[in-house]
Structures are given as C-alpha cells and as structure tokens.
Amino acid sequence: MADGSHNQKKSSAVLSAAETEANKRRTKTYIDKWAVMATMRDSADPFDASALDATQAVVELNPDAYTVWNYRRRILTHLFATSHSDEKDRVLLAKQDLKLLEKLIRIHPKSYWLWVHRRWVLENMSSPDWDRELLISQMMLDLDARNFHGWSYRRSVLKSAGRLQDLAEIEYTNAKIRQNFSNYSAWHYRSRLIPSVTGEDFEQRDSIIQKDFETVRNAIYTEPADQSAWLYQRWLLGQKPSNLIVEWAIAEHASDAKFIVIVCFNAPVSMNPSKVILSDAKYRIERTATNSPIMPSHVVSFSIIAPQADTPLKLEICLKPDCFNLPTSNSQLEEISLSFDGTRSAMRVEGTITTQSNAQTDNTLQMNQYQPLEIWERELASIRELAEFEPESKWPWMALVHCLKELGGENNVREAISVCDTLERLDPDRKNYYRDTISDFHWNQTLDKLTNPSTSESIGIPPMPWKLTRIPTPHLLPPILTILNLANHALTDIPVFPCLRELNVDNNLIQIVRRLDMMPLLQRLSIKKNMLKSLRGLEGGKGLKEVWVSENDSVVEQVDVERVLIHY
C-alpha cells in the first residue's frame, strides 16, 4: 500500500538550485540507463553477459522498476541453463544478486519488488543458506520492529526451511516483546505461532499461555494506554467455540396451497433453496423468479407449495450440506431435518449440524482454546484493580466490559453498562460504539425475559431507561411473537424480525427502508415520525398490506406499491 509518497515533509521538498540541478542530472542518467537496458532487452541478443550490468544500473536508481527485475530473472534463467549451468557458477551468480539486494534493501527497506526478487533467487538455488536469511530478517526487524516485509520475510524463510514450528520462534518473539511491549506485530505472531508449535500438546500450550498472561499483565501495568497487549489479552482469553445449529424453524400458511418456511441459524449462512429436499413428492419448493441477490443471514426462508389448497403441511424437510456455501471445502456437515406435523407454528427441529461452522473453522486455524471461567474471573479481578488505579485510561475499562460480558449475569451486565457510560465520556470519538454496546446489553436482557413468553402473541418492549440504537439479534425473538412495538427508540435501521406480522417503529431515526424481503410475513409496518428520505424499499416486503409513514418530513414523493395501502 506504499504507492504514494509517505513521510516527505513539505519543507524538505523545496529544492535549492544545486539540488534541482542534481535532480535533473539524476533524471538524465536514469533515462539514459533505461534506454541502454531497453535496447539490449529488445535486441537479437538479450541475454548477453553485459545485460546483467544494464539491469543493475537501472534498479540501483529505482528498485521498484519491476519490468527490469523481470528481465533480470530471464537473463539469470538463461545463464543458469547455459554458460553457468554447473553448481559452482550458479551459486556465484546467485550470490552476486543476493549481495546486490542486501545493499538495496538497506536503502529501501519497504520496496516490495526487492523482496520478490530475493525470494526468487533463493528458490533457484539448490541449497540456500536459510540461517543467513533469518539473520537478514532479524537485522530488518532490529531497524524497525514493525516492518511488515521483515516479518513476512521471516515467516516465508521459516516456511521454506521447514522450521515454522520451531520452538526458537517463541523465544524470538518473547525477546522482541521484552524489548518493546508495544510490538503488536510480535504479539500477533505469537497468536499464530503458539497453536502451530504446540500442536496437540495442550499441557505445553497452557504453560506458555499462562506465562503470557503474566507478560500481558506486566505490559498493561507498564503502559496501560498501549493497545497491543490489551488486544493480545483477548486472544489469550479465547473465544467460545460454537457449531452451526438451527435455533428454530416455522412454517406459516400464506395463501391457498402456499406455505412460507423460515429457518433460523445461530450464524449467518447463505443457502440455496433449490437444493432443499422434501420427504413427500407431492409438495414442491416454489422457485422465485427473482434475480435479486440474497445476503448471507441468520434466517433463510422459502415457500413450499402443497398439492392442493388447504392441505396441512405434513412434511419432512431435509437440508443437506450442499444447500450451504461454507467457508472451507473440508466442512463435514451432517444433514438437518425439519419436520412439520400440520399445525401452524408447530415446529420440531430434528438433527443439527454438528461439525464445521465458521467458528469451528476459525478455531482450528488459529484461535486459542477458550479459557475456563475461573481464568476470566482471575483476569477480571486484576483488570478491575488496574482500572481503579488508572481511572482515566480507557483500555482497562474496555477489557473490563469484555470480561463482564462473557461472565454474564444481572450484576455483571449492570456494571458493564455503567462502565460503557464511563467509556463514552473518556473516549467520545467512539461514543456510538459504546451506545450500540449498551443497546445490545439492554436488548439481550429483554430477550432473556422473553425466553418463555406467555401465550400472548403481542409485546411492547418493557420500558427501559435507554433508547435502543440497534437490535443485535432480532432473529432470536421467539417466533411465537407476531406483533412488536419498538416505538420511541433511536434505531437507525429497521430491524429484521423474520416472524413478525406487525411492527411499530414510530419515532426512531430510520433513514431508509431496506431488507423487507427478509421479513416475508410482515403485513403491517408503522414507521411514522422517522427520518425517511424516500419510500424506496417498501416494494421489498412481499406480504406487506398496510404502511404508516406520516411525519417523515423529508419524504417528498408519494409512491404506489401494488397491494399496499400507504397512509401518508
């Protein structure tokens, strides 16, 4: 990403007369050297021994001239195959290039093309000296401990040398971190290194992890405002693994012989309804003729046509792995079957996907194992102490929220909400992040109270001392609820509640109508007193019958949407 000019002060760019003259001379030299190189390249004898000098003259002035490096590689390939085909001569030629590169890399440590060529030369040697290459990467990282190329080069050398799982690398990153706690590159590298070095040896892994908790504690007490160690601490604590499962599924009679089936997963999926298998051949999946794209989402819906009108839906629906686009090709999904026994919202979900899902895949890639709750408690206690000691530093508070959220429970959530208030004051630039986080806490609390809703199908969210800014998990609203009142909040988007028939979002901050196609059962939508600029998007609601849009001052045009009664 270093294609523009970086760190060049304007004051230094004003050249003196002598400097301007030197720049002009340099330009002329460069144009001349390029011409010599190009003439030779396009001649009948492009691989003459002097061609190497011609290319060197150009790249010494401009290491980014990739075309010239390409030419140089063609020359070398030719020489390796002809005059310099025996081992000794090959090594001599290769070493000459490595030396040139070493010189240039010192001057231009961030030139991408130099590293490309260096790797090419090494790949063309029969026994490259990888130890020496590691020393070079070390030298680069001593000059600039965050140099992206330096770290990439180090990993690629280790890979070529077959030493990616070297315990010595754990030591090396330790040393880098001890030199400077603020080395996020080194912390990151450990997050990849520890799982690959320790493999199945969980005892060894845990002993490294526990020592790292100690190092992190040292780092954050030394420099609580530095984000590197705080971010790494999240990796140490780990992420709860989760498999892809079905949360719920319903079928609703839509019209005549048509049923709408809605299936909700615990993670976004992108599903191909045409691959769904039905147990009874008299039923079929309705093909929608739409070309509009489908977003991966927690909820998928499709329509089933019964053999005749008013047949109850008695059917097993089978979702096989090929219904899903999954992240990795080695996913081993088992099938999911959903059975419906004829009554409207009766649902019985049988079988879940028990192996690969997004989270699982990440876990095998690089995630740390999820730490037991007593470790979270231990870290929480230590962070709390630091937060009280450094009340004006935001990072201890951030980490506190992270732990409290994971541990859950009413008291922890209450504390987390009040810490978010503190954070909003300490870090006003990201105030909307904290507000969304608070909103999530309130919504999740509400949801907890709803897990066993009464027989009532309607609900107004109980009054809360907070205006919701977003609904993090609308799909988790129990599907038995069909009417919801979310008026007088601060929502900026219409939340996608897949099973609702009626939604009231009056007096919020909604600017556009979108994703109504993901609410196939929605019939009535009240969206008065918002900030709508247009009513485009209403046509997405396929089941929509009635919409209220008054007091949206910036809506200038009235629209006609087929079948929908719009109250202006």
Added chain:
Amino acid sequence: MSDNRLLTDLHVSYIQGLDKKKESFEYWAGEHLRLNGVYWGLTSLHLLKHESALDSNEVIEYVLACRHSNGAFGGHTGHDAHLLYTLSAVQILCTLDALDRIDRDQTAKYVASLQQPDGSFAGDEYSEIDTRFSYCALSCLSLLGKLQAPFVDISKAVTFIHSCKNFDGGYGSVPGAESHSGQIFCCVGALAIVVFIFIVPKHEKTTNDTARAPQLSQNRLDLVETDRLAWWLAERQLKNGGLNGRPEKLEDVCYSWWVLSCLSILDRIHWINREKLVQFILNAQDTDTGGIADRPGDVSDVFHTLFGIAGLSLLGYPGLEPVDPRYCMPVKVLQRLGIPDQP
C-alpha cells in the same frame, strides 16, 4: 479550522498538471505505475464532478497502448504486464464507458490464469501470493462481467481469503501475516464483491419459464466477524482525527479509504468521529500546489489525493459524487455496468 473546505479547483488543476513534471526524477522513477496514477487521477476528477478535465480519448488511447497481446496491461508503455495495472486499466475503461475497446474474455482469461491451486492469486508470473491480488483479480473479473466459472474458482478464492483471517478479526497478506487495514480492505472488499450463482437444474419441475432464472447469492460477508473487526477498525482513529493502518502506528490519509470503506461495507461508519476525520483530510490538502498528502505538512501526491477525496465522499462531504466502497469507483459507473448495490 472550521472554515476549512475542499479546494476542488486547485485539486483539478493539480491532477491536470501531473503529466507536466518531466524534469523531476520522481516522475520517471514512478513511470512503472503510471497506469495506477491515471486511475487515481481520473477517479478523483470524477468524484470531484470534473469528468471532462482530462481528455477521455487521450486517456483511452494511452490505456490501450499499455495493453499486451495476452489481454493484460503493464504499468506504462514498454513495461511488463501485471495484475495491479490490469485492474487499473479495466477500472479506467469502465469509468469512461469504453470497455468495448478490449476483448473482455481475453483479459479475464489472463486474470484467471494467475489463480493458484489453493485459490490464491499471484500478481504476475514471478510475484508472490498476496490477498491484494485476490482483490485485484475478483474486482477486475466482476467489472468485466466474468466473475464466474470457468474463469475463476470463487469458492477456493473465498477459502484462501478466509484462511488469512486473524484473531482480531482482521486479515493479512497471506495466512499468518499480521492484520493491516490495506489488506483488510482487499479481503472485505473481495468478500463483498463475490457472487455465487446457483443454476436450477433443468430436470426439476418449474411453474413457468422465468422460474428457471439463476439464483444469485451475493457476497460472503457472513465470514467476517463484523463487530470484532469493525471495533478494531474504529480503534484506528487517533486523537487528531486521522486513521492508522495498524495498532500504534502513525495516521495517514490513505487509511481514510482502507479503514473507512470497510466500516462502510460493514455498516459501522458511525463508530468513529466523522467530523474529526473530515477535518484531518482537509488539513492534509496542499493549499499551494493542490493535491492531498499522507498527513498535514507533507508533500501531496495523486494516490493520497484520490483516497482523501474518496474518504470525504463516503463521509458525505457535500458536492462530491457518491463512491462505491467495494470498488473505489463512482456509484453511477457501477450502476451503468449493472453491478448490484450492496444489499
């Protein structure tokens, strides 16, 4: 600084003057990426609503002069083909509505030939694997209308990108590499661009003819850990309003684009302080020569000029043409190409 404003006219003349600095060494040393430069300048002008400040025919003829016989493009006439410049060429031709001047199939075949067995892409026959090239390839094929088999294996391309994801939710250049906002833009952008097409098998019963239309599933943003990544990206904003590319690094105007476009794709721009970022970009303008620098007080260049202006456009700065965060091109160009908006 509240009277700070975008110096549109000065930037337009700055871009017009870029090709007239032939005495400076930097002009020649930057020759290998001139085609990138033309894309940066042209796109800046279109976002500034000064489409006619460069002669379209001249630009098109120049782009075609950089074309190789295999359909690929070099960074300048006489320079070798590379994916980086092939994408710029296609972007320019799309913006100028001149895609019919090239053999789209041939260019798409060149791009596809760079895909490796693991789904990743190389930049050319010698260069390394890098998620930057995954983005260049997928964006380019999408613009050419060839983001499909047999040109490319989209599933494998996605799998490779996914393997570059880190614990912080970000992405690196290869599996194991540190998260970096530029690479994150490439990965998130690519995942936002990919389209899967399901064809309904012929033997299945259909109710009518249109029912056999292919089903599209757009984007694989489900693979992104949205809140985790968006928070990490929001933490790139520093006290001075600028954004950095990695933790504990300096702010830089080009990250106004890399970070902001991702936040936009993920619908989380409101997690940073927009007003402060607008001021930071405006302060990085060169009030004498025009153009925008990497940060206030530095020398401006066309690369930072585009990413500053594109950032301002995403931030809703008045008077600018809307930009598409996935392609870094004017929204109206993509509409003309029939590329659907992000749902």
